[in-house]
Structure formats: structure tokens, C-alpha cells
Amino acid sequence: xxxxxxxxxxxxxxxxxxxxxxxxxxxxxxxxxxxxxxxxxxxxxxxxxxxxxxxxxxxxxxxxxxxxxxxxxxxxxxxxxxxxxxxxxxxxxxxxxxxxxxxxxxxxxxxxxxxxxxxxxxxxxxxxxxxxxxxxxxxxxxxxxxxxxxxxxxxxxxxxxxxxxxxxxxxxxxxxxxxxxxxxxxxxxxxxxxxxxxxxxxxxxxxxxxxxxxxxxxxxxxxxxxxxxxxxxxxxxxxxxxxxxxxxxxxxxxxxxxxxxxxxxxxxxxxxxxxxxxxxxxxxxxxxxxxxxxxxxxxxxxxxxxxxxxxxxxxxxxxxxxxxxxxxxxxxxxxxxxxxxxxxxxxxxxxxxxxxxxxxxxxxxxxxxxxxxxxxxxxxxxxxxxxxxxxxxxxxxxxxxxxxxxxxxxxxxxxxxxxxxxxxxxxxxxxxxxxxxxxxxxxxxxx
Numbered sequence: 001x002x003x004x005x006x007x008x009x010x011x012x013x014x015x016x017x018x019x020x021x022x023x024x025x026x027x028x029x030x031x032x033x034x035x036x037x038x039x040x041x042x043x044x045x046x047x048x049x050x051x052x053x054x055x056x057x058x059x060x061x062x063x064x065x066x067x068x069x070x071x072x073x074x075x076x077x078x079x080x081x082x083x084x085x086x087x088x089x090x091x092x093x094x095x096x097x098x099x100x101x102x103x104x105x106x107x108x109x110x111x112x113x114x115x116x117x118x119x120x121x122x123x124x125x126x127x128x129x130x131x132x133x134x135x136x137x138x139x140x141x142x143x144x145x146x147x148x149x150x151x152x153x154x155x156x157x158x159x160x161x162x163x164x165x166x167x168x169x170x171x172x173x174x175x176x177x178x179x180x181x182x183x184x185x186x187x188x189x190x191x192x193x194x195x196x197x198x199x200x201x202x203x204x205x206x207x208x209x210x211x212x213x214x215x216x217x218x219x220x221x222x223x224x225x226x227x228x229x230x231x232x233x234x235x236x237x238x239x240x241x242x243x244x245x246x247x248x249x250x251x252x253x254x255x256x257x258x259x260x261x262x263x264x265x266x267x268x269x270x271x272x273x274x275x276x277x278x279x280x281x282x283x284x285x286x287x288x289x290x291x292x293x294x295x296x297x298x299x300x301x302x303x304x305x306x307x308x309x310x311x312x313x314x315x316x317x318x319x320x321x322x323x324x325x326x327x328x329x330x331x332x333x334x335x336x337x338x339x340x341x342x343x344x345x346x347x348x349x350x351x352x353x354x355x356x357x358x359x360x361x362x363x364x365x366x367x368x369x370x371x372x373x374x375x376x377x378x379x380x381x382x383x384x385x386x387x388x389x390x391x392x393x394x395x396x397x398x399x400x401x402x403x404x405x406x407x408x409x410x411x412x413x414x415x416x417x418x419x420x421x422x423x424x425x426x427x428x429x430x431x432x433x434x435x436x437x438x439x440x441x442x443x444x445x446x447x
Contacts, residue, residue, distance in 0.1 A: 001329045003086065003093055005227035006242060007103065008183050012168065012176025012218075021098030030106035033184040037114045040178060042166045043068075046116065048431035050123040050367075051260075062263055064116050070259060072113040074310060075251035079108030081318045082247060086325070104244065110180070111187035111248045118163030120428035121435045122371030123364075129375040130157040130424050138380050142420060150417040152195035153212045154424060160190050161212045162428050168218045171408060186226045186242035190249060192219070193238035203334045205231075205241050212421060229331045240331030250317040250337040258309050261350050262302050264358040272298055274353060275305060281346045283308040316341050374439040375427055381442055383423045386412055390419060404438075
């Protein structure tokens with residue numbers, strides 16, 4: 001892979017090449033990507049989607065929105081630092097093509113901003129709840145009517161693939177979705193493969209999948225324009241990652257490792273004593289002990305340690321990225337950047353404590369259980385109504401329910417796979433509160 005192609009400013013529908021040196025410096029194409037994402041309705045819904053603690057009423061607990069903004073900030077720093085070093089190694093990118101180090105930061109920041117845009121309500125259990133409706137619930141009856149890959153798309157419903165669909169899906173009068181630059185879409189594509197074969201290798205790109213069958217052609221177009229290396233051909237396609245995806249992933253890894261830990265302490269699920277014990281190993285070379293001891297309030301002490309810890313991991317991630325640039329460009333770098341971190345043991349300790357004290361806390365478990373029931377019931381009502389509408393035998397209740405769907409999701413002049421996938425994507429688009437509200441209506445608990 002080469003950086004000239006990887007930094008493509010092309011967008012869906014373009015008939016000519018966009019050159020970096022011809023860009024308006026006051027509104028750079030990569031920065032337009034960021035603006036389009038942040039003004040999208042899909043991004044706004046993240047303000048009421050669970051990050052860790054589902055349906056929490058605690059003010060300082062992170063939602064998907066605040067998490068995405070923080071990941072984007074860290075991603076921008078990672079991109080700028082990497083860009084500065086890459087331009088030193090490859091000066092022609094600046095001298096001939098006009099790229100600046102801020103371009104790398106803008107691409108990573110935009111992709112990081114969108115990294116959770118396709119995730120369902122109720123945290124990570126939301127994806128599992130959608131899949132299990134089909135694997136073990138009423139949705140099992142549709143299996144024989146779908147191809148193996150279509151079924152895998154549904155039964156392993158993936159927020160990353162739904163994100164790509166949201167960003168690129170053509171609607172009437174809106175060609176190419178948000179029409180982001182291909183460089184930003186490439187950096188967003190964490191798992192550049194289809195749902196089957198499932199985990200064919202231990203390479204990180206094969207851990208999950210990144211596009212549904214409905215977006216396969218869009219995905220191929222982006223990958224080929226960027227010059228991503230094709231790793232499988234024929235019926236099962238997959239590609240190497242865009243190099244900047246590793247920075248997007250590192251930003252996410254850094255934020256959830258440190259900030260979820262901070263949330264757990266603020267919630268009282270983890271003792272503050274653990275903060276110093278676990279974080280000091282990350283910040284011992286940069287901490288100002290006098291300043292730390294002068295901070296009177298727990299929140300201020302945690303904020304100080306968090307900022308230092310994030311900065312430490314940013315610098316470490318950049319060192320790993322630059323030293324492994326050749327392997328990343330030829331597709332042979334098989335793990336995340338943080339898996340190569342010299343602080344890997346400390347990161348593992350923090351995550352292990354977060355799993356035990358936060359992710360498996362009683363509140364999280366109880367809300368995830370509720371999420372399973374809510375998502376299953378909503379899917380069942382809408383898919384049943386849509387399939388009956390396609391077959392021409394709706395009940396009055398079905399017709400009433402269909403009128404509550406946004407018009408885009410009411411379509412039945414499409415395949416069964418598309419109807420089911422659209423229904424899953426609609427449920428995934430709901431905020432936590434909206435899902436609860438719709439469920440209450442369905443159950444007759446609210447007028």
C-alpha cells in the first residue's frame with residue numbers, strides 16, 4: 001500500500017480526482033468529513049446510548065456520545081503525531097502532493113468520531129441481543145430463506161458493519177450517504193471482510209466483519225480506490241486494513257481502558273486507592289507529585305492521573321506505529337498497537353479490574369437483561385408486520401405498527417434479507433430511551 005492512494009480525498013459520485021494541493025485550507029476535505037458526521041442524526045442519537053452503564057442516571061458516566069468525542073480527540077493527537085513523523089520519512093507527500101501533518105489528524109479524528117455510530121442501544125449487549133433473536137428466538141424461522149452470508153450478517157449483527165452502512169447508504173436523493181472521503185471511510189473500516197468465513201485467521205482484521213452483503217460493492221469500491229491489499233478473492237473477499245485504522249483503534253483502546261476505569265471509581269465501584277496503585281505505573285515518569293498532592297478533590301486527582309496516563313499511551317502507540325510502518329503497509333502487522341505496548345501488563349491489569357468491578361456489576365447485568373427483552377420484542381413486532389406486508393396479509397395491528405416506523409424502513413418492495421436487515425438497523429438506530437419508550441407502547445404500558 002502507498003500513502004498517496006491511502007490519503008484519497010475522493011467521495012462517492014466523484015468523476016475526477018481531488019488533489020490535496022488544490023484544497024481550500026480553510027475548509028479541508030477531511031475536516032468536512034468530521035462536520036458531516038457530527039451533524040448527522042445517527043451521531044446525535046449517541047447522546048442517549050449506553051457506553052458501559054446502561055440507562056444510568058449518573059451525570060458523570062460516559063455515553064456513546066461523550067466516549068466518541070473523547071476517542072476523536074485522542075485520535076486527532078495520534079494522527080497529527082504520526083503525520084509529522086511520516087512526512088519526515090516521506091517528504092514527497094508534502095513537497096509534491098501538498099499533504100500536511102494535520103491531514104492525518106483530521107482523517108483519524110473523523111473516523112474515530114464515527115467509530116461507534118452503528119452500535120445499538122444498551123451497550124455491547126445490544127449487538128448480541130439482535131443476533132440472539134435470530135439464533136435462538138423467533139427469528140430462527142427465517143434462516144432457510146436467506147443465504148449463508150445473509151444469515152451470518154443477521155445472526156452476528158455487527159455495529160461496525162452497520163456503521164459503514166449508515167455512512168455510505170444511498171437514499172432517494174442522497175447518493176452515497178454522508179459522502180465522506182475514501183480516506184476517512186478506509187480509516188473507519190476496522191474489519192475489512194465479510195461475515196463469512198468467520199475468524200479464518202488470528203490476524204486482527206479477521207476478528208469480526210466490517211460490511212453487510214448489502215454494502216459489498218460499496219466496500220469494494222472504497223478498498224480498491226485506496227489500494228488496500230486484497231487478502232482473499234472469489235466468493236469470500238477481504239482486505240488489509242488502512243494503516244490509519246490502527247490509530248483509530250488505539251484511540252478507542254486508550255479511552256475505554258482509562259476512562260471506563262475512571263467512571264468505575266467515580267461510581268464507587270472501584271476504590272480510589274486502586275487508581276493510584278494501577279495508574280502510577282503508567283505515569284511515574286511524568287507525574288508531578290507536589291501538584292497531585294495539592295489536589296483536594298477526588299475528581300481532580302483522577303482527572304490529573306487520567307490525562308497523564310492517556311498521554312503516556314499516546315506516545316507509546318506512536319512509537320509502535322512508526323517502528324512497524326512497513327509491516328502495517330504490507331498487511332503483515334497482525335495485532336492492535338496496544339497489544340505491542342510496553343505497558344501491556346498494566347493495561348491488562350486495569351481492564352481485568354474493570355471487567356470484575358464494572359462490566360459485571362449488578363446494575364450492568366440487570367440493565368443488559370432488560371435490553372435483551374426490549375430489543376427482542378421490538379424486532380419481533382416490526383419484522384412480523386413487514387414480512388406480512390410483503391406477503392399481503394397484514395393484520396390491523398401490523399398496519400398500525402408500520403405507521404410508527406420511519407418511511408425509509410417501511411419498504412417491502414425489497415428482498416426478505418433487506419427487510420430483516422433494515423429492521424435490525426432501525427432498532428440499532430434507537431437510543432436507549434427511545435427503545436424503552438417504543439417497548440412500553442408495544443406492551444401497552446404507556447398511552
